Amino acid sequence: xxxxxxxxRLVALTKRFGAKTAxxxxxxxxxxxxxxxxxxxxxxGKTTTFSMMAGYLRPTHGTLEVLGFAPTAVDSLxxxxxxxxxxxxxxxxxxxxxxxxxxxxxxxxPKSKATDAAVRALAEVQGSDWWKxxxxxxxxxxAKRVALAQAFLGDPDLVLLDEPTxxxxxxxAWEIRQFIKGKKGRATIVVxxxxxxxxxxxxxxxxxxxxxxxxxxxxxxxxxxxNDEVRVKVGRGTRRGSASGAVSVDELRGLPMVxxxxxxxEELEIVVSFERKQADAETVIGxxxxxxxxxxxxxxGVTKGRGLEQRVMDLT
Amino acid sequence: MSPLAEIRIIAFRELRRSVRSAKGIALSALTLLGAxxxxxxxxxxxxxxxxxxxxxxxxAYIELKRAIIEKATGDATLAAFLAPIPTSLLLFVKITVxxxxxxxxxxxxxxISGELQHREVRFWTVRSRRASYFLAKLAxxxxxxxxxTLALNLLAGTxxxxxxxxxxxxxxxxxxxxxxxxxxxxxxxxAIATFISSCVKTPILALLATFGAFFVSWICGAGGFIARQxxxxxxxTGLPSQQMGWYEYLYPNAYDTLLMxxxxxxxxxxxxxxxxxxxxxxxxxxxxxxxxxx
Numbered sequence: 095x096x097x098x099x100x101x102x103r104l105v106a107l108t109k110r111f112g113a114k115t116a117x118x119x120x121x122x123x124x125x126x127x128x129x130x131x132x133x134x135x136x137x138x139g140k141t142t143t144f145s146m147m148a149g150y151l152r153p154t155h156g157t158l159e160v161l162g163f164a165p166t167a168v169d170s171l172x173x174x175x176x177x178x179x180x181x182x183x184x185x186x187x188x189x190x191x192x193x194x195x196x197x198x199x200x201x202x203x204p205k206s207k208a209t210d211a212a213v214r215a216l217a218e219v220q221g222s223d224w225w226k227x228x229x230x231x232x233x234x235x236x237a238k239r240v241a242l243a244q245a246f247l248g249d250p251d252l253v254l255l256d257e258p259t260x261x262x263x264x265x266x267a268w269e270i271r272q273f274i275k276g277k278k279g280r281a282t283i284v285v286x287x288x289x290x291x292x293x294x295x296x297x298x299x300x301x302x303x304x305x306x307x308x309x310x311x312x313x314x315x316x317x318x319x320x321n322d323e324v325r326v327k328v329g330r331g332t333r334r335g336s337a338s339g340a341v342s343v344d345e346l347r348g349l350p351m352v353x354x355x356x357x358x359x360e361e362l363e364i365v366v367s368f369e370r371k372q373a374d375a376e377t378v379i380g381x382x383x384x385x386x387x388x389x390x391x392x393x394x395g396v397t398k399g400r401g402l403e404q405r406v407m408d409l410t
Numbered sequence: 411m412s413p414l415a416e417i418r419i420i421a422f423r424e425l426r427r428s429v430r431s432a433k434g435i436a437l438s439a440l441t442l443l444g445a446x447x448x449x450x451x452x453x454x455x456x457x458x459x460x461x462x463x464x465x466x467x468x469x470a471y472i473e474l475k476r477a478i479i480e481k482a483t484g485d486a487t488l489a490a491f492l493a494p495i496p497t498s499l500l501l502f503v504k505i506t507v508x509x510x511x512x513x514x515x516x517x518x519x520x521x522i523s524g525e526l527q528h529r530e531v532r533f534w535t536v537r538s539r540r541a542s543y544f545l546a547k548l549a550x551x552x553x554x555x556x557x558x559t560l561a562l563n564l565l566a567g568t569x570x571x572x573x574x575x576x577x578x579x580x581x582x583x584x585x586x587x588x589x590x591x592x593x594x595x596x597x598x599x600x601a602i603a604t605f606i607s608s609c610v611k612t613p614i615l616a617l618l619a620t621f622g623a624f625f626v627s628w629i630c631g632a633g634g635f636i637a638r639q640x641x642x643x644x645x646x647t648g649l650p651s652q653q654m655g656w657y658e659y660l661y662p663n664a665y666d667t668l669l670m671x672x673x674x675x676x677x678x679x680x681x682x683x684x685x686x687x688x689x690x691x692x693x694x695x696x697x698x699x700x701x702x703x704x
Binding site: 179182183184188 | 411416419423427430431528531532533534535539540703
């Protein structure tokens, strides 16, 4: 991958806090233009990794490049990197508008355009009405949106988002997810989150961390085996066999692109692995469902791959 | 963007924030109220002095003051230089200098520690060099203390003017110089306070540490003062030595006499040493802040 195509590069990155190793020898590359997730349970080291990317924490060992520079090279990265810190409070006494204008000025936006940039950023998160409100008087959801607005202020090339929907009600969380999805393709977005469904929905790729180590990374389809595997949930009481309403494993194995078929009668789940070179997941789903329906099997759900959640559970 | 531009943007915001915050308003109001009382007291002292000294003329009163200042400082040249200055202004500058560390500590303890505690600092460190952030906080605090002490001096000057103890010319000449004395000394205190604030994440700890550091510095100054007074009692001249002990130089307020001197060398020595305070703590603070996790 060329240097320009890599937005973030971590090489053997380690962070220790005294005797405790929070992140150990993590190496990772995030391609430009991707939406990328940092995944892991509590204590996995994702916020520490995120904080090193944002320049908040200094690595103990290893190297870290953000858009080709050290994260502390503020002048070279000015207005090219936006960050949503997870637990940073907005300055309570500042009005929302003046706070954003101040940050725009620091991003080297000319004074004549700083207000416009701030207005636009606030409008994008549906917060235009809060311009004159003090940051301290905003609700949690409103404050999160203002923080999001400052992260995307000036259309940076790389945006780092730490738990963007944590603690928000479902509606606001959904709106923020839509906002982030709307920004995909216009910037490289790195999201650290516990919410695996959210990450699966937003991200093109992810890194899974556990106890400070990188346990898996890659494109989402690779991580979830979405291009290699189809899972079909069947109705309660369904058994293996050739009778009507039963799952004929042999028949499924006979399908041309299928590599293997497993049927877990307890979990009521059929796992069909296939050769991705011979067919895509959609074709396989069609063939498998056709065979099952012909045998009058009751189907309750279909997924491509094993799902990010299952993958994370397997790995951590 | 140049570091200076970053410092300017952050320092102006810091000043605006401090002036508008509840703490800033309350402290400024209390300080001005205290200053008003202090200026009335200074004027009262001057009036009482004039009556008690029973000075037949202004010249006699000045001569009396010269003798008092010489006895206090051991410096005949300085005494001759300061004696014609209105007593109320002299007293007030002493009061302002004495209280400036308190003002600095209360205004500045949370300048950085407050933003470290709630991680507000993270919005700035991705947009400005850490050194600029630190120096802007220092500049903002210094400017704030400078503005407050300017207001104090204007208030005291107005009271003295109303009583007829100073002329408008004296007020501009001496008032401005005395404010500059306070401003220069406050710079050293501001540098120490900002340094401590950048080292501590909890504002209350930063406040205690600042008071602690200022107290240690005051002990150094008080120790030197006592030593010189003892010397004057034991010595033949009856005047304390002009020479300060080395530890007195650790107390920024001790430079007020040098800054008010008629000899440019002494003034510049004091300005240089106070600038040294600012540089040492600014450089140390900047280096530490650049290396710390936020």
